[in-house]
Amino acid sequence: MTRWLLHVDLDQFQAAVEFRRHPELRGQPVIVGGNGNPEEPRKVVSCASYPARAHGVRAGMPLRAALRVCPDGVFLPQDLATYAEASEEIMTLLRTFPGRVEVLGFDEAFLAIDTGAVDTDEPEQLAGEIRSAIEELGLRCAVGIGDNKTRAKLATGFAKAVGKSGDAAAEQDAGTGIFRLTADNWTELMAHRPTTALWGVGARIAKRMSALGIATVADLAAADRELLAKEFGPNTGPYLWVLGHGAGDTEIAEPREPVGHSRSETFAADLTERSEFDAAVIRLATQVAEETFAGGRTAGRIGVTVRTSTFFTRTKQRKLAHPTADVDEVVQTALQVLHGFELDRPIRLLGVRVEFGPPSE
DNA sequence: TCTGGGGTCCTAGGACCC
């Protein structure tokens, strides 16, 4: 038996969900973010359709910047409830296929399947069936096939390669759609790439690695594990070395129990009064607590995040003496944690996080 | 172009205890 990991990744997911209910927008440079008003400050692009990407619009870009590079863009408000519903629809569909499903986000999942021989195209056949089934939902996806999660996830990037180039054909053909990455072609396809090509290596780690003379995936694979452990810690260091070899987990982690829940808000204009800080934290804490308890969880720890007008961001948290399901206790604790900050600067963002305690008896 | 929101996991250091 051979274990295959399939990574299913929806194309331009939020925009695609909008296209299902607004078919007349298909092919248009649709930009989802904020409340749909591109002039709104401090709001960013959540998803851009391929034509919008061709103009240079990217997720995370301020809406006002997106408007500048794509003045003909169709700006839509982010409707998370609808995307969550569509996501549930997709995950339910994926669970009808053989294998186990691990949800990675709204628009991504791993599927683990055990098949017969190694050299057959069984996983490609299954991937094709998944793509067809998703197409029947009016959506599109790419499927990465790998001998572990790391490779399956990266394979999806190759499957989407055409879509990422941003050319005009991208809307019609978002890549070949299916790609297989295994130990057999890992070195050929990945060795020369920068370490940031790896899933789990971002700009910070890449920079620290480059200071050690590690620039590419091949460098990382050849690096000294002791050195990596010394620089990145006893767990992360060896893990990075393993990543460089393309090795990774083959087990499906489902169901995943969430460990916490948070709400935060970047204010359209900085808050300057303590009464405003308190009011915002009371509101956020109440919401987080109600959502936590509605989900049948208790609160074990309360965290508050403050971001000042200079973008200086700090978090403080406090463990409760006993887990609670009392909204007021969460709110009062959040206020106490807030008051542990200096609060002598205008505030741009406030956030409240609950870490779940053990289930209530 | 002044930089969203919601998550997860890891590391380091201090307190405290034996």
Added chain:
DNA sequence: TCTGGGGTCCTAGGACCC
């Protein structure tokens, strides 16, 4: 007397991802 070593709990901070 200036001096141990391990284990655990707790908070702060960093990094990454979608």
